[in-house]
Amino acid sequence: MTWVIWRQYRATAAIAGAILAAFAVLLLITGLQDAARWHAALASCAKDGTCGNLAQTVSLGSGLLTALTTLTLAVPLLFGMFWGSPAVARERETGTVQFAWTQSVTRWRWLSAKTGWLLLAGAVFGGAVAGIVTWWYAPLNALHQHQFTPVYFDIQGIVPIGYAVFAMALGIAAGTLIGRSLAALAVTGGVFLAIRLVVTYWVRVHYMPAVTTIYSVTQNLPSKGAYWPLVQGVVLPGGQLSTSLTVGPGYIMGPLPIPASCPAGQDQPISSTLACMARLGYRSFATYQPGYRFWPFQFIETGIFVALAAALIAVTFLVVRRRDA
């Protein structure tokens, strides 16, 4: 059956491979340039001690490239829609199942080969893209420490593998349950987007209970590494929490006004305003997921999507066995 699957997919595999290669070359070249620039900036800031302000002074990547890497969010979706959903649906629509299911290969054997190779292809492609993007982001991650935030989290590490496997399984299942490839394609896209959005913005925060830290208004959040900020604000002198005011070294953001008794204005350094607020009893608080949880979260999320994929594949097998061709 391996040759059968290969013969059916070799053209599209070649195209996908070519696109992947082009993508890899582009990111390799620009990534090496960025890395060089980053190391140079690090070296020079070490000399004049301006490393704290690097975020303001160094520019890495370009808007276009960053947009391109963000677009890799769509890679699993494309796999699911264009490789997964036609896998069974198209063969049923064109009637080729009448040939495929009457050779000496049972439906389940046929389906195992198809889903096995498609899921593997999804995982490999998804992993390759994720690997390239993660490598390319290294300087940016070091600079901005944003890899735990949504979107950046989704395109790096191992979660793209989970998404790709899930999307492929979703496509195959949709194609099997829904007779028509076009409708299956649409359903695959819609369901994938919905689940990804829900998980990213509502479920992911709860993998582990978020940490809340209260700290001085004159300092930055004392958390090392790339943390995921969820809620930030101040603890008012009375003890209430407010998210309408966020402060830190070098910034005060409303809309809640600072206490009247603290000097503020264009000629007042922010540090003195903050010191005043501290004396009044203001403190900062942040609820966040600490940076050391990045990889555990990656594994949990990948696990969730792989489990969803497994359930979808199980459903597909059951439906294929019973379904009239």
Add this chain to the structure above:
Amino acid sequence: MIEFHLNNRSGVAPYLQLIRQVRQALRLGLLRAGDQLPTVKDVAGSLAINPNTVLKAYRSLEYEGLAAAKPGVGTFVTKTVSDESVVAHQRLSMELSAWVGRAQQAGLDFEDMEALFQRAARAAAQEEAV
């Protein structure tokens, strides 16, 4: 080797048509003792008919003593049409002319005569088959 053909509309069963064509070929000297008849596979394939039909025809020819099957090799003609049957043909021919004359006198035209002949021939063929 003899080439068979079938007439769908003749009302005559295919296996009978095959037998007749073999007999005709024998009569005309196109087939002689020792000649091989086409294999069942070839006849079935070229005429698109059931192989059993061909087998039926060949077995009938064997029964009549006109052919014999050599297992694994094929079916071969065993006898050439002899002069005896030519004599029989002449006698039958004369009887037939007399009958035609009588039929014409009774008022039958050629189509009526053909209809009578076909019915009698078919009835005889069916009795044979039983």
Add this chain to the structure above:
Amino acid sequence: MSSTTAAIEAHGLGKRYGHRWALADCTLTIPTGHVAGLVGPNGAGKTTLISLATGMLAPTTGTVEVLGGAPADGPDQLARVGYVAQNTPTYAALSVADHLRLGAHMNPRWDGDSARDRLSRLNIPLDAAVGTLSGGQRAQVALALTLAKRPKVLLLDEPVAALDPLARRHFLGTLADAVAEGGLTVVLSSHLVADLERVCDHLILLASSRVQLCGDIDALLAEHRVLVGPRKDTTAIERDHTVVQTERTARQTTMLVRLNGPVADPDWEAADVGLEDMVLAYMGADAAPAIAELTAVGGQR
């Protein structure tokens, strides 16, 4: 497996879609070693019956067994049954040679050489994409593919329906040639009775989703007669035999009957009936039973 295992055995087989029964109460036995023609009007259940036998559909009621095994029940059973679906679906972009390789990879018992041989004798180019072949050539490719897996039973669903007469002749010739090699049972559905008459020796007639006839063609034809007689009371005939179709004119009654013994009444003249007429009578009788009454010229029942 005993030598008396039927090629196809169905008991009370039925398939329902929503409220409509595509096939109902189908009980039949097709013996091995024959070429059976499956006839019936469109929608009578021919495709449904074949699809049930190949395992493409699951029955709503009843059972069907092919060579004593459940359809599609494992690789051995699948290997024993060959199938060509209506419109011979193939992978349009793949070449003939690719299809042969597909077959070789999906069947343990594969005779690719005979298939290639057969196709080259028919002048079908092996490297042409199957989608570019004519209907007749595609049908020959499908037949070659299914014969190459050396099945014991071959199920063909209207394989020649869309073919021109020459292509039809070639297809049936290839089929007859394969049957002559021995060990093959064929069930072939069609609504062209004339084609079936040449190559089939067994008949299964479906009408209104039920089996009306199933048996050896010569035996069936021997049991049927066209009775022609004066216009008179037909109750005796209807009681003693099975009347398939009746036509009355002012002076004459014509009936196609399935005999249950001899016809005693000398008023009735019995004539043989041809296969096509017999089949049409069963198909027509089911479709419009009242029309026979109305063919009377100026007469009434």
